[in-house]
Amino acid sequence: MGIQAIIVDTAGTTTDFSFIKEVLFQYSAEALPTFLQEHHNDFTVAALLQDVRRISNQNNADLAQITSLLLEWIEHDNKATPLKTLQGLIWQQGYLKGDYQGHIFADAATALQQWQQQGKRLYSYSSSSADAQELLFRYSEQGDLSNLFYGHFDTNLGQKKTVQAYKNILNTISLWPRQVLFVSDDLEELNAAAEAGIQTLQMVRKDGLFTGKHSVHNSFDTIKL
Incomplete structure (x- = not known):
């Protein structure tokens, strides 16, 4: 699928x-x-x-x-x-x-909009609270992106570098691991997600970032699903 x-x-x-x-x-x-x-x-x-x-x-x-x-x-x-x-x-x-607007990379905003139009279910996962994530996307410099998301996950489901957190997410969204893609810059987070069976992709936007056995991209523009 x-x-x-x-x-x-x-x-x-x-x-x-x-x-x-x-x-x-x-x-x-x-x-x-x-x-x-x-x-x-x-x-x-x-x-x-x-x-x-x-x-x-x-x-x-x-x-x-x-x-x-x-x-x-x-x-x-x-x-x-x-x-x-x-x-x-x-x-x-x-x-x-109006003291500030949320920063979202333009290539990320474009990809998220395209994926939502393709019928993909979009979520974010951050150490920041789910409410803070919703605000980031709602008040972004790229416009209101909050309606693109099914939901936001935070550390109430577990710390991001633990395998159990990703298992908890899978239970929440009721999908098989192979049906889910996690995109992050952090190698330890990606390793934990991969151990839970989730497909992974590493976003490398700066030099010197540790990389591992994950597909590497420098922009959302190059991601082909």
Whole structure:
């Protein structure tokens, strides 16, 4: 039956990593203290802060201590799910205010549109929250691409370099592994997906990226399904 679904990574694949690091991460770091001061009693935010305390084994940490820890996590690109969810909430404010637009490579936008027209089911998978991914594609410089996707996966299904995460995705979308293609720049992610039986393709947009036993492309323009 061929490829029925395509899962795309964001940073380094559909999105320039410099946008994630220099725009989104920087924005969340600058806005985090005020955001937590204003929203720490909101149900969702309060639950996320409790998750941070639990993960860090700092059950009695006050808001100032938690804020300091989260800023450190942002600096070191910690993949902790509560941090990524909080960042998504902060980024939503930035998108809605028009402080920035989501960066999507033009070749990625074109390919995604063509694949959707061909009847492929499109998903994204990122360490960022599913909501943050939806915002990235909705408010992109290439226009609103959010309607192209069936859904977005995040670390609630597992960390991206673990085989089980891809098995969980397969269970969620109810397709055989050979019917699914995963496109990413990260070799360890691709290795994990391949071990789960998923077809893989590595997007190499910069020199020095580690490559392995995966089909390599420098642009979505050259991908032929």
